[in-house]
Amino acid sequence: MARPDLKFGKKLKKYGAVDFNACYNCGTCTAVCALASETDSFPREMVRYSVLGLDEEIKGSLKPWLCYYCGECSTYCPQEAQPGELMMSLRRYLISRYDWTGLSGLLCRSLAAYAAAFLAVVAGLMGLFFFSGWGQKEWMHYGHLFEMAAIGGVFAFILLPNIVRMWYFTVWKRKKTLRMKTYLLALPELLLHMFTQKRTLSCNDERDNTLWWFEHLVLVLGYLGLLFATVFLDWFASTHPVVVAAGYVLSAVVFVVTFDFVIRRIRKRSEKSVFSHPSDWFFVIWLFLMGISAFGVRLLVDLGALAGHFWLYLLHLTVLVQWALIIVPFGKWTHFLYRSFAMYFDRIVKMESPAA
Numbered sequence: 577m578a579r580p581d582l583k584f585g586k587k588l589k590k591y592g593a594v595d596f597n598a599c600y601n602c603g604t605c606t607a608v609c610a611l612a613s614e615t616d617s618f619p620r621e622m623v624r625y626s627v628l629g630l631d632e633e634i635k636g637s638l639k640p641w642l643c644y645y646c647g648e649c650s651t652y653c654p655q656e657a658q659p660g661e662l663m664m665s666l667r668r669y670l671i672s673r674y675d676w677t678g679l680s681g682l683l684c685r686s687l688a689a690y691a692a693a694f695l696a697v698v699a700g701l702m703g704l705f706f707f708s709g710w711g712q713k714e715w716m717h718y719g720h721l722f723e724m725a726a727i728g729g730v731f732a733f734i735l736l737p738n739i740v741r742m743w744y745f746t747v748w749k750r751k752k753t754l755r756m757k758t759y760l761l762a763l764p765e766l767l768l769h770m771f772t773q774k775r776t777l778s779c780n781d782e783r784d785n786t787l788w789w790f791e792h793l794v795l796v797l798g799y800l801g802l803l804f805a806t807v808f809l810d811w812f813a814s815t816h817p818v819v820v821a822a823g824y825v826l827s828a829v830v831f832v833v834t835f836d837f838v839i840r841r842i843r844k845r846s847e848k849s850v851f852s853h854p855s856d857w858f859f860v861i862w863l864f865l866m867g868i869s870a871f872g873v874r875l876l877v878d879l880g881a882l883a884g885h886f887w888l889y890l891l892h893l894t895v896l897v898q899w900a901l902i903i904v905p906f907g908k909w910t911h912f913l914y915r916s917f918a919m920y921f922d923r924i925v926k927m928e929s930p931a932a
């Protein structure tokens with residue numbers, strides 16, 4: 577039998593939820609949601625679970641990930657209970673439940689913890705700067721090694737175990753299935769959503785939503801391309817004209833698109849940007865800083881002026897280390913990963929259901 581957590585509402589507010597207790601269960605939000613269906617009924621069900629404090633049901637549900645935050649439900653909610661923002665808060669909350677380290681939850685609940693983590697990185701790099709005796713060559717060499725080690729380490733020790741935990745809560749506890757055929761047949765769902773997020777287009781037919789989807793797609797491709805160029809093709813040291821040009825284009829894509837995202841959040845013109853959690857700001861601002869500082873460093877390399885402005889590389893490295901050790905494993909970046917796996921797991925659960 578489900579055990580309600582009486583303090584759940586209070587807990588959820590720390591993850592950004594607002595006013596969901598005002599809900600009087602009319603069902604308008606589910607009726608207007610273009611992504612809800614008979615089998616996937618939300619957001620009302622999630623609002624009810626949250627009001628009742630049904631923590632275990634929420635932990636085992638993939639529905640918060642099926643929402644792409646178009647904001648229609650919040651627009652039409654007669655009680656202004658902000659069901660769209662509740663779905664977003666539940667995603668943040670779920671990340672904290674998947675994360676075995678507990679750091680995702682800590683950072684999400686506390687701005688001071690975020691500040692302390694960012695400052696710890698600055699202090700660590702300043703310590704290296706004053707005591708390592710490294711010159712420009714060593715900094716760039718170890719900076720590049722860090723990028724490679726961070727990708728492998730964060731994935732192997734944080735993200736992979738967390739995905740396994742997510743699978744355990746949402747698939748194994750519900751279906752107890754390990755039929756290899758189902759996992760293989762559902763695999764295209766993972767790749768499709770990871771690289772296209774095409775479900776956003778079903779949200780509604782407003783022009784703004786299509787533009788938002790397109791910008792996200794360009795950003796994902798730009799970010800992954802820049803990651804590949806810097807880590808595997810060593811963009812800062814490369815002399816290959818195609819690699820150099822591609823790096824410029826990809827880093828420009830990253831900072832131009834994220835600049836637009838920052839402006840959208842400041843203007844709050846659409847429902848999805850009315851509320852911004854600190855983790856939303858950190859994600860867009862750090863991505864912007866990474867793109868623009870990478871572009872600047874490479875420009876200095878090409879102008880032969882890096883030695884005189886080496887502070888820019890150190891700034892880029894600081895942003896990069898904060899991004900790789902804080903935002904990627906514990907911050908908003910993980911939404912990209914967990915949402916793609918949620919689509920995959922949801923497909924598996926449906927394929928294993930008797931009606932499928």
Ligand code: SF4
Nearest residue numbers: 599600602603605653
């Ligand atoms: S529309 Fe608002 S009041 Fe009605 S069920 Fe949804 S959240 Fe509750």
Ligand code: SF4
Nearest residue numbers: 609643645646647649
């Ligand atoms: S924000 Fe949009 S997709 Fe999400 S629950 Fe509301 S109407 Fe559905």
